Amino acid sequence: MFDDATPVIRRRSPKSQRRRDGLIQFAHDFTSQNGEDGILRHIFEAVLPPNENGIRHCVDVGAWDGRHLSNTFSLLVGPKHESITIAHDQHNDGSWIGHHDSRSIWRGVLIEADPGKFRELQSLHEPLGNTCLNVAVSSNAVSESSLASILQKSTVQQTLPLDFDFLCIDVDGADYWLLHDVLTNTSYRPKVICIEFNPTMPNDLVYIPPCNDNLRHGASLAALVELAEMHNYLLVETTIYNAFFLPKHLYEQCFQDLVPDTSIEALHETTMVTSLYQLYDGTLKLWGCKKLLWHRLPIEEERFQMLPPSQRNFPFAPNITSTTTEISDPVVDISAYCQSQVTEPLHSRRECSSQLLEQLKSHGFALVHGTGISAQLCRDALRMTHLFLQEADESVRRSCMSIRDRARRGYSPINTENFASLIGEQGPNDLVRKFRIGSESSTESSLLQPNIWPAPSEHWDEETCDEFRSVVEAYYDAICIAANSIVQCICDGLLQEDEGLAASLDFLSSSNSQQSSNQRNGIPTTGLAHKTSILTLLGYQTGSRHTKKHHKKKRAVHPLVAAHTDVGVITVLLYDSGDCAVLQRQVSNSESDKGKFKDVVLPYPVPDDPIFVVNIADCLSALSHDTLPSTIHRVVPAEGSIPRNCLALFVGFDPDQELKLKEGKTVSYETWRKDRIAESQKVLRNRMSVSKS
Known part of the structure; x- marks a missing residue:
């Protein structure tokens, strides 16, 4: 019996020409x-x-x-x-x-x-x-x-x-x-x-x-x-x-x-040869001796792959949009908001916003497609993320470190940030490399800063630096446009359900419907998502927290990124099939489900109509009067060894944007952010003082 999902690999003894009648x-x-x-x-x-x-x-x-x-x-x-x-x-x-x-x-x-x-x-x-x-x-x-x-x-x-x-x-x-x-x-x-x-x-x-x-x-x-x-x-x-x-x-x-x-x-008959062969999708496979003969170490196939998992696909395959990969949740088609918006029937947009809202109300997370972003751009962005965060020399990454604020621009090394503090918790630092870009401005706002790009060096030539920047900027522009449409879709769904939210949400609709001639690379840069949104490239790899559990004694494994909520409006996430880490969301925000998590799974390879994860962040949750939950989520170690690469757009408002909150209070977005983070720090300090006493 054969398992159709597993390749059959076995040895056929070749006809030997070796003579045994000599010396x-x-x-x-x-x-x-x-x-x-x-x-x-x-x-x-x-x-x-x-x-x-x-x-x-x-x-x-x-x-x-x-x-x-x-x-x-x-x-x-x-x-x-x-x-x-x-x-x-x-x-x-x-x-x-x-x-x-x-x-x-x-x-x-x-x-x-x-x-x-x-x-x-x-x-x-x-x-x-x-x-x-x-x-x-x-x-x-x-x-x-x-x-x-x-x-x-x-x-x-x-x-x-x-x-x-x-x-x-x-x-x-x-x-x-x-x-x-x-x-x-x-x-x-x-x-x-x-x-x-x-x-x-x-x-x-x-x-x-x-x-x-x-x-x-x-x-x-x-x-x-x-x-x-x-x-x-x-x-x-x-x-x-x-x-x-x-x-x-x-x-x-x-x-x-x-x-x-x-x-x-x-x-002579070879008995210790290590053979290498290729699969159509670019995967390299070993045959024969699978160890370093004199070092007695196993040769791991994934360690010498030329392509990251997200890029392993047959370049001449027919253009089939369906995927057989199991995913974690239903996928909402938002093309009614992202494509031909002027002529799209109103009932299609209402149905779209209703479906998306239903998913988000349940647990603050949803999967969407129909954004209009090309699959090739997504694959290129994941490929360059892998190249920069997993393969480049550390000196290339560290050349992009910000002196002013690593949390908003440039490279942030592994084990230097702690997302547990965002919900007032104490925990070990996060084991993930990050690289951030966003909108640039000459204003004094901490949310708008110059981007920092790698410069040509002995480790990265000019062509690689240029490709990295052009691909990441192109993806940033495209995902920001898609994020504008997603926010408008969510806003319309909320207002259809509760017109009383108009005072809080009107500016979202208006900011997303503005038209302007301002462009970058031929793409309009207006709208909510191009104001203070930050694109973060994330790279996970196996490390100390991937130590296998003892089969007799189970030990708690610390997450790679601690459980937290996002601070801004929404987050739009794309990631590859690396299997060393997995995103998890809390099952629900009910007290009974506290501490219970569920994997969030995207299809692989990236389909021709890419699928993205959307999750509600704290500010939009507050503006919706808690109709939409900002769900706790985390990234935990998985049993695989393949590095995982992600691109997360954290959507934010203009720093001076006035927010009308549930209790009638009006504050600027920048003030709200500072207060939100300060409150978390206060909770953390109180918990630490209690634990010490």
Whole structure:
């Protein structure tokens, strides 16, 4: 049975071209890791004839302590060292223990950089007459510590034949350049070469790492084969990590029947490759090895996605406006107010305002569409929000911090604001990054200030800065126009229901129906929403409050943004499908539902007719004589790891706008705001003093 909503992903075993009838059939481990001891035993005892003097020579670069995972211990020490303990594994059935080449005496040059391991190496091998060198071999060919320089020093050169028997290189990263140095800059031509390659690289990849001692990348098998063939060496076998090469003439004399095919495909099968593939919507997926092999950390797909979730859609998909994503509430179509307002039938507008009012009266929140804002603008705005708040260097964001008032313009870093204070509560600071813009004015009002935009730098070029500003400004203009229509729709609904609210609400209707030639980018800038409205970009990501609950003991999890109400008129919100955070509203304002919250969910991806969250703020609630509740809401951690990005327009009045409140009091909007915030601070201080006492 298949779940239609879940992709089916499974492995099909490909037809292997790997031959198992060559040297790999002799694989056994004495101290080696993946059968190298057995392969070397067969090469030197069953195939290659012994040297005339009965002495064989090897060079082991990266010898470690001389025994742990060593490819030369069985040659140089073997059973003569009785204290060695051998583990049984897939390449060691016990028959290998105690075997040693009786036809030859081995002498070795063993090189190790680590001082502690070198002392162990020295104590094991110097009593046997082997040469031990404590050197960090350099990949730089002109260095005195290059492998060519070391081998050509008199103490080594006098005892090491040019065609010495075995070269083993295992230095975890720079192996390619050490072999390149020997084959290019010396006359040494070892009979057998064993060298480590990076097993996570596919067979068709030629990857040559930078020649830099401070970088440890490893080379691909194909790169080593290419290097070897340039110097008349052929690949004759591989294990998981190591490749074996022989000179071409020696291969033709002794190994051609045993290894008839020297291609990579015949001699190696990748088992640790990490594959990447793309889905039509731009999602990147992993296949194969899903961990960092040497760090033992999982590779998380979401951490290397090129597109945020809100932008993952197929660009050539048919223009379908419907969505199958489950959303939290019914969606109200407000196109009667946002499109063709002059010719729209009156009954359509009344029906629209009635539906919206019904939703808002219930719990202060509603979902709306039909604003006329293009889906592409919404997607671009979410994309730029993600780019600025999630991906940009922190220096780019901090260059936009306001000296005057971060709560109204520019960047506000994580953990610097506390929305709990808006309802007189005490709680930890909010874990969200914010960036704010709004209308600009030369007046002294704290509600109207210059915007602060990122300037070109080494982290953000001029093109990115310009795109960020143009997209955010375009969205601000468009959402303000939509907000004007939404406020007028709400106002009409309230007046239809209660004409007694006219004294409080008349200025809303009139301010939203004004016409003016003032424009920005060709868009009219009049109306309520362009006066003191602030557009806030918000970015959430996983952090300390996302710690998983203990399965035996449940702990309270602090919200990312504390429970609060908004201060102004309305808030219009758009967000992407990031799953590390979720917006919640209080179920209702009744005392019985206090502390009970419900998720507010928008569809994903952004549909062609975008859907927005609208919630009532404190001032409009007061002007409606509490007909519309200003509902407490919050943002809490979710189980996902994908960052969430939001754009929230907080609609406000002109600072000098007179407000006629329920009790008959008349105050300016700026005064009302200050009094509202001051009252919350007073409540907070009283609660703190009570808790201390």
